[in-house]
Amino acid sequence: MQENALRLENVTKRYGTMTAVDNLTLTVPSGIVFGLLGPNGAGKTTTLEIVEGLRRPDVGHVWWGDVDVAQRPERARSRFGVQLQTSAFFELLTVRETLELFHSFYRRRLPVPELISRLDLEEKQNARVDGLSGGQRQRLALAVALINDPEVVFLDEPSAGLDPQARRKLWEVILGLKAEGRTVVLTTHYMEEAEFLVDRLAIIDRGRVLDEGTPRELIQRHMPAAVVEVSRSVGVNSTVDLPAVRRMEERDEVTMLVSDRLEDTLVGLVNWAQREGRTITGLTTRNATLEDVFLELTGRS
Numbered sequence: 034m035q036e037n038a039l040r041l042e043n044v045t046k047r048y049g050t051m052t053a054v055d056n057l058t059l060t061v062p063s064g065i066v067f068g069l070l071g072p073n074g075a076g077k078t079t080t081l082e083i084v085e086g087l088r089r090p091d092v093g094h095v096w097w098g099d100v101d102v103a104q105r106p107e108r109a110r111s112r113f114g115v116q117l118q119t120s121a122f123f124e125l126l127t128v129r130e131t132l133e134l135f136h137s138f139y140r141r142r143l144p145v146p147e148l149i150s151r152l153d154l155e156e157k158q159n160a161r162v163d164g165l166s167g168g169q170r171q172r173l174a175l176a177v178a179l180i181n182d183p184e185v186v187f188l189d190e191p192s193a194g195l196d197p198q199a200r201r202k203l204w205e206v207i208l209g210l211k212a213e214g215r216t217v218v219l220t221t222h223y224m225e226e227a228e229f230l231v232d233r234l235a236i237i238d239r240g241r242v243l244d245e246g247t248p249r250e251l252i253q254r255h256m257p258a259a260v261v262e263v264s265r266s267v268g269v270n271s272t273v274d275l276p277a278v279r280r281m282e283e284r285d286e287v288t289m290l291v292s293d294r295l296e297d298t299l300v301g302l303v304n305w306a307q308r309e310g311r312t313i314t315g316l317t318t319r320n321a322t323l324e325d326v327f328l329e330l331t332g333r334s
């Protein structure tokens with residue numbers, strides 16, 4: 034595969050007075066899995082559609098190698114694979130008929146039987162689309178996205194609504210695409226998915242990039258140390274002054290302490306509990322995750 038990075042240069046998109054994408058600059062190197070993460074309404078889908086060449090930016094450019102995507106959308110799109118909403122299919126066609134239909138649109142293309150077997154759709158190839166489960170529909174949508182043997186594959190929340198097993202399967206397919214040298218750009222709400230799948234990611238909110246890098250870089254940059262969790266019933270709250278705690282948060286039954294120095298926070302916690310005559314229950318410590326970074330940057334879960 035060619036070395037064709039995707040580059041967004043100062044891309045802005047407005048809907049009326051609302052700025053959905055705000056002067057966004059970003060590079061996606063080729064051959065990696067890249068994640069766009071952000072809360073609802075952050076501008077992920079709009080950004081993806083601009084990169085795909087389906088929407089024109091008001092300002093700025095998207096380059097795919099030396100191709101300006103907005104100027105030559107047909108050139109880019111012939112080598113891009115876009116996962117459609119599963120609602121875009123003809124309900125009365127079978128899986129195989131659907132793939133044959135999309136197959137007929139392209140000159141460069143992968144054989145339908147190969148796609149059926151790769152996406153584990155053999156048993157369903159003669160079933161009508163209207164009888165497929167959510168997971169099977171997602172796999173069909175991915176098969177359609179791959180039909181033109183794309184160099185870049187775009188997936189908008191590919192695992193939304195899938196059960197954990199179906200999600201795992203999908204992750205394997207996505208990693209297989211990368212192993213073949215394809216670039217995968219996806220949006221997701223699942224931090225766990227991002228942590229497992231992506232090589233690099235951008236966290237966006239209100240159309241702007243809050244930060245960008247590998248998951249490890251983001252965790253190190255924003256979460257230098259550890260997270261201590263105790264049961265909420267212990268009664269630790271923001272009036273308790275514990276050493277090295279940069280942020281405290283209550284989630285369900287748990288109080289979460291983001292700590293810059295684990296030992297200091299733990300010693301402080303134990304001392305406080307002894308002084309106050311409290312019993313510490315549900316104590317765990319863990320490394321910070323991408324989800325913690327997301328919360329730190331966007332302030333939203």
Ligand SMILES: Nc1ncnc2c1ncn2[C@@H]1O[C@H](COP(=O)(O)OP(=O)(O)OP(=O)(O)O)[C@@H](O)[C@H]1O
Pocket residue numbers: 048051052053071072073074075076077078079080
């Ligand atoms: N066609 C449109 N017309 C007007 N406003 C739009 C349109 N599409 C999106 N928006 C607005 O632009 C903003 C960004 O939307 P977008 O769908 O890109 O976000 P998102 O990050 O994909 O959100 P979600 O995670 O909820 O899918 C939102 O405030 C949305 O309401």
